Amino acid sequence: MSGARDVAHSLLDDVLRRRRPLDEALAEGGVDGLESRDRAFARLLVATVLRRLGQLDALIAAFVEKPLPDKAGPVVDALRLGLAQLLILGTADHAAVDSSVRLLQGRFDGFKGLVNAVLRRAAREGAEMIKAQDAARLSTPDWLWDSWSRAYGTETAHAIAEAHLTEPPLDLSVRKDAWLWAPRLEAELLPTGTLRRQTAVVGELPGFADGTWWVQDAAAALPVRLLGEVAGRRVIDLCAAPGGKTLQLAAAGARVTAVDRSARRLERVRENLQRLKVGAELIAADATAWRPAEPPDAILVDAPCSATGTLRRHPDVAHLKSPSDVTRLAAVQDRLLDHAVSLLPPGGMLVYCVCSLEPEEGPQRIARLLDTGAPVELVPVTPTDVPSELASDGFLRTLPCHWQERGGMDGFFAARLRKV
Numbered sequence: 001m002s003g004a005r006d007v008a009h010s011l012l013d014d015v016l017r018r019r020r021p022l023d024e025a026l027a028e029g030g031v032d033g034l035e036s037r038d039r040a041f042a043r044l045l046v047a048t049v050l051r052r053l054g055q056l057d058a059l060i061a062a063f064v065e066k067p068l069p070d071k072a073g074p075v076v077d078a079l080r081l082g083l084a085q086l087l088i089l090g091t092a093d094h095a096a097v098d099s100s101v102r103l104l105q106g107r108f109d110g111f112k113g114l115v116n117a118v119l120r121r122a123a124r125e126g127a128e129m130i131k132a133q134d135a136a137r138l139s140t141p142d143w144l145w146d147s148w149s150r151a152y153g154t155e156t157a158h159a160i161a162e163a164h165l166t167e168p169p170l171d172l173s174v175r176k177d178a179w180l181w182a183p184r185l186e187a188e189l190l191p192t193g194t195l196r197r198q199t200a201v202v203g204e205l206p207g208f209a210d211g212t213w214w215v216q217d218a219a220a221a222l223p224v225r226l227l228g229e230v231a232g233r234r235v236i237d238l239c240a241a242p243g244g245k246t247l248q249l250a251a252a253g254a255r256v257t258a259v260d261r262s263a264r265r266l267e268r269v270r271e272n273l274q275r276l277k278v279g280a281e282l283i284a285a286d287a288t289a290w291r292p293a294e295p296p297d298a299i300l301v302d303a304p305c306s307a308t309g310t311l312r313r314h315p316d317v318a319h320l321k322s323p324s325d326v327t328r329l330a331a332v333q334d335r336l337l338d339h340a341v342s343l344l345p346p347g348g349m350l351v352y353c354v355c356s357l358e359p360e361e362g363p364q365r366i367a368r369l370l371d372t373g374a375p376v377e378l379v380p381v382t383p384t385d386v387p388s389e390l391a392s393d394g395f396l397r398t399l400p401c402h403w404q405e406r407g408g409m410d411g412f413f414a415a416r417l418r419k420v
Contacts, residue, residue, distance in 0.1 A: 144308060163404055234296045
């Protein structure tokens with residue numbers, strides 16, 4: 001799998017130095033030319049390094065007497081990949097060591113001896129060292145740790161960080177009769193109706209080509225449920241891409257208008273709608289300014305956010321986002337909420353959601369909206385709507401450590417409001 005390791009080495013550079021989201025780098029040719037097994041291995045390598053970066057860097061600091069120069073970033077990445085294979089993924093010692101040394105062929109030949117020595121020492125001593133580490137704390141950037149500790153307490157913050165250390169399962173939303181599809185897909189039926197199984201090549205699973213189901217984290221499937229019965233109702237999905245909630249609404253019989261500023265991302269939504277054989281009106285526009293020809297019955301605002309609730313699936317987020325992003329995005333969220341309220345008629349329902357763990361993007365945005373005197377009232381989320389552990393202070397709040405014995409879930413916040 002040397003090709004996969006070469007690709008993983010390049011992808012790490014894309015994320016950590018060029019500041020590119022991992023999925024974007026993968027979609028734009030990052031794994032071209034690899035067989036499906038090698039593509040999966042390359043992504044697993046990169047994701048493992050990113051979700052355990054602090055832990056791996058602490059090991060490097062223990063093994064290397066002097067810090068490597070800034071220009072030697074690819075050397076550090078080779079060490080990270082080697083350590084991840086040796087100590088996390090269980091790759092054979094010789095394969096992990098030799099492949100990591102080969103990554104330096106040409107430009108960084110002078111560092112081959114160092115990498116070889118460090119990884120061989122790690123093969124002998126690393127297992128005991130890694131047992132003594134607090135992997136969850138080491139692998140969580142300080143700003144996120146501080147934010148979660150303030151919001152949820154240190155114990156829960158640690159549980160959240162712990163949940164981010166492992167690959168998440170594959171969650172599927174089924175159009176109907178999920179209980180019948182569970183055995184066919186070798187999946188567990190979760191209390192919320194989502195099917196969960198171990199990862200797989202999605203296109204090879206039964207029911208995919210027929211549009212029976214779509215990939216969607218269990219937590220991401222909950223905000224639409226807060227709208228209640230939507231069949232025949234006109235529903236606007238603002239900031240709709242990548243489209244999981246649009247699919248939910250359309251499959252439930254809603255008359256959906258999906259709005260997103262990215263025409264390219266809406267094409268993916270269109271492809272999935274066609275696979276499911278359901279329809280929706282797709283509009284590429286600025287969701288803070290676009291207005292419909294007639295008022296809707298309900299609006300879902302799936303607002304752009306820091307996505308800190310999705311680190312299980314997108315570990316690059318921890319290294320690409322900062323507190324300034326939370327502040328910047330909160331302003332965008334306010335504009336979206338204000339605009340959505342202006343589009344609703346009296347009695348219309350509004351669900352606001354973000355896949356963020358940061359209070360500044362969740363309850364604080366709703367508090368700000370209500371403090372402005374906006375003509376809306378909070379309709380509390382209760383255990384009638386979602387399992388009781390997911391309802392908090394009248395809101396939906398899921399955490400990555402919820403249902404950890406079942407594989408966890410993404411972190412989501414959602415609030416339900418009615419126009420008065």
